[in-house]
Structure formats: C-alpha cells, structure tokens
Amino acid sequence: MKPRILVVNDDGIYGEGLRPLAKALSSVGEVTVVVPEKEQSAASHAITLHKPIRLRRLGERFFIINGTPADCARFGALYLLKKPPDIVVSGVNQGANMGADTLYSGTVGAAKEACFLGFPAVAVSLVQPAEKHFDSAARVAREVTRLVLKNGLPPNVCLNVNVPDRPWTSLRGTVLTSLGKRLYGRQHVPRLDPRGRAYYWMAGHTPKGIPTPGSDLAAVRAGKVSITPLRLDITDGDALVALRDWRWEKVK
Ligand code: MN
Numbered sequence: 286m287k288p289r290i291l292v293v294n295d296d297g298i299y300g301e302g303l304r305p306l307a308k309a310l311s312s313v314g315e316v317t318v319v320v321p322e323k324e325q326s327a328a329s330h331a332i333t334l335h336k337p338i339r340l341r342r343l344g345e346r347f348f349i350i351n352g353t354p355a356d357c358a359r360f361g362a363l364y365l366l367k368k369p370p371d372i373v374v375s376g377v378n379q380g381a382n383m384g385a386d387t388l389y390s391g392t393v394g395a396a397k398e399a400c401f402l403g404f405p406a407v408a409v410s411l412v413q414p415a416e417k418h419f420d421s422a423a424r425v426a427r428e429v430t431r432l433v434l435k436n437g438l439p440p441n442v443c444l445n446v447n448v449p450d451r452p453w454t455s456l457r458g459t460v461l462t463s464l465g466k467r468l469y470g471r472q473h474v475p476r477l478d479p480r481g482r483a484y485y486w487m488a489g490h491t492p493k494g495i496p497t498p499g500s501d502l503a504a505v506r507a508g509k510v511s512i513t514p515l516r517l518d519i520t521d522g523d524a525l526v527a528l529r530d531w532r533w534e535k536v537k
Contacts, residue, residue, distance in 0.1 A: 288314030288434050291370040291399070293357040295378065295391025297324040298349050302377025302411060302419045309423035310374060313430055317346040317370075319361035321354060326378075328353045328391035330398060340365075354395035362404055372433055373399035376409035376446075377422040383412075383447055383501040384467035384494060387515065393445055400443035401517055405433050409446045412505045421456060422448040425510050441518060447501055447511040457508040464513055465500030467492045 290310050294300050298320055310316050322341070331353045338360060339351045348365055350356060354375065362370050378392040387393045392408045399406035407429055411422040425448045433444065445464075449456060470489030478484055496503035504511035 288371040289366060289368060290314040290316045290430065291358070291361045291366060291373045291404075292316055292318045292320075293354060293361060293373060293375050293395045293399075294320050295325045295328055295354040295375070295395060297321045298343075300324070300377075301379055301414075301417060302409075302422060305419040305423035306374065306377045306409065306426055309420075309427040310430060313427055313434070314371065315346070317348075317361065317366055318344075319348045319350065319357040319365055321357060322349040322351050325354050325391045326380075327389045328355075328394060329389055330355050330394035332356055332359060332398070354391035355398035358395040358399040358406075359402065362399060362402055370399075370404055372430055373404050373406045374409065374426055374430055375399070375406070376411075377419055377426060377448075378408070378410035379414055380410060381412040381447055381505070382408060382410040382445060383505070383511070384465045384492075385469065386467055386492065387445060387464060387513075393515070396443045396445070397515070397517060400438075400441060403440075405438045406443040407433060407446060408443065409448065412447050412449050414450045416450050418448075418450050418452055421451060421453045424453055425456075425459075429512070439514075442514050442516050445501075445513045445515050447505050447513075449505045449508050449510070451508060455508065456510060459510040459512060460504045462501040462504050462511045462513050463499055464515075465497055465502035466495045467502070468494065 375395040396406040396408035494502040501511040
C-alpha cells in the first residue's frame, strides 16, 4: 500500500517550490495537492470560519481553494482525501522559516494544523532562494518524509525543515536544531501613493538572524539542513513553576 501524502503550501498555486516537492514525493507515495489559490505567506495558523470555501479541481489529485494554508491542511486531510493522509508536507516555501518566522509562517501554520489534527506533519522551506535550488529542498523533503513514515513523530510535534539554497552536492549534512532568534525591523516606513494618500510599509528590512550555536540559523549558515521539532503546546514549564510565588490570591 502506497503511503498517502498530502502536500500543502502558503505560496499558492504559483509557488515555485510546489511542483518540485510534489514530484519528489511522488516516488514515496500517492500525492494529493491542496493549495491556496493566492499567496498566503505570513497567514500563520489562521483558518476560515466566516466565509464559504470554494474548491477548484485542477487534476485528479490537485486542488486549489480560496482559503488559508491551515484550511488546505484541514480541508485536504479531513474532507478531500478519501482516507486520512499518512503524512502532510507543507512547502517548499520560498524563503526561510527560522526562529520567530515560525510564528508568522503560513507554511508552518499548515503543518501545525495537520499536527493538531493528529497527522504527522513536516514544513519545508528554502532559505533565501536566490539560485532557487528548490530541487535540493524537495529532495531533502523526500528523505525526511521517508524517515517520518518509518519512525513516526511524537504526538503534538511537527518538524520544521530549512534547507540552504545550494545544489544537492553542496549541502553539508543535517542537524537537529532549536529555534534561533530572528530580528524583525521595528520601523513603519510612511510613503505617499500616486494619489497623495499615505500608506505605510511595516517592519522595514527583511529579518536578520543571530546564529547562536545549535540554532536553525547557525545550521543553515554552515550550509546544513536544519530540522527543528516544534510542539503545539507553548505552555512555559519553567514560568509555571517560577510564577507560583506570586500572590495570585490577590487576583481573586
Ligand atoms: Mn510563503
């Protein structure tokens, strides 16, 4: 029995990483693609609850919807597939999803939604694609998919994979990492549109990163594939203990 693989993304139907990913995964299992009709980068984990979802079928196992990346995971896994997927792979995103990017990322949001629904899930991103080695990232995704299908993932954990933009032979191995620190611009740049009305561009420059040892940022800077396990439960265990000393009885 071939594994059932659901492919989703946040870059939409024209995302350059979509077809290389679907093609690479087709050697591992039966691939169904469900992607947004428009680009939805930075859509995070949003789902559509107050508008109808429209579906267009472009091929036997190729669908687009007017929804978010997380909608694609949810609608694809729970409705469009005849049987539940064995794995959901999100990407390949056109750009890194490291550190705090993972909070904003629609690519990661879709993987988290699949994970939340109980399916093994992997998000794959190509870091700063100038040379556009989506083929390298797709091949990495294929090998990671094989490993996840073989070993499974702990409950409520998904994998976040970042691949340096290099030819396959120049990738320098794979490391397990923690989320690093990404620095987003804080400025809001005011401009005038051609009709004299003000508009604003948020966050200025593309985010920079601090490549602390063991982080995703350090791994890709060293030319390595970064794999970070992400959990859905973001409760802080240390703070849960530390905050016990506060006088909570004053609250109520
Ligand atoms: Mn994207």
